[in-house]
Amino acid sequence: MEQDYDIFERFPDASVRCLIRVHGTGHVPKVLEGRGKQTTNECFAMNIRTREILARVNDKVARRTELIKHLTHQGSARPVR
Numbered sequence: 001m002e003q004d005y006d007i008f009e010r011f012p013d014a015s016v017r018c019l020i021r022v023h024g025t026g027h028v029p030k031v032l033e034g035r036g037k038q039t040t041n042e043c044f045a046m047n048i049r050t051r052e053i054l055a056r057v058n059d060k061v062a063r064r065t066e067l068i069k070h071l072t073h074q075g076s077a078r079p080v081r
Contacts, residue, residue, distance in 0.1 A: 036058050042056060
């Protein structure tokens with residue numbers, strides 16, 4: 001059975017607004033990516049009943065974590081003399 005996911009946008013003041021409801025997991029990526037291109041705010045898809053977050057775009061925390069991880073791995077990859 002396909003589930004419904006609501007697409008939310010989180011604003012800089014931490015408020016959240018529901019934008020649209022999407023039926024089925026197959027439609028979520030296209031809708032979420034489209035919205036992510038229209039704003040720099042974090043957007044995410046969540047099943048309201050289960051509170052499961054299926055996907056996120058423009059997530060600054062995730063990007064910061066990836067950057068730190070990347071820099072940490074680069075730093076440890078230096079040759080030992």
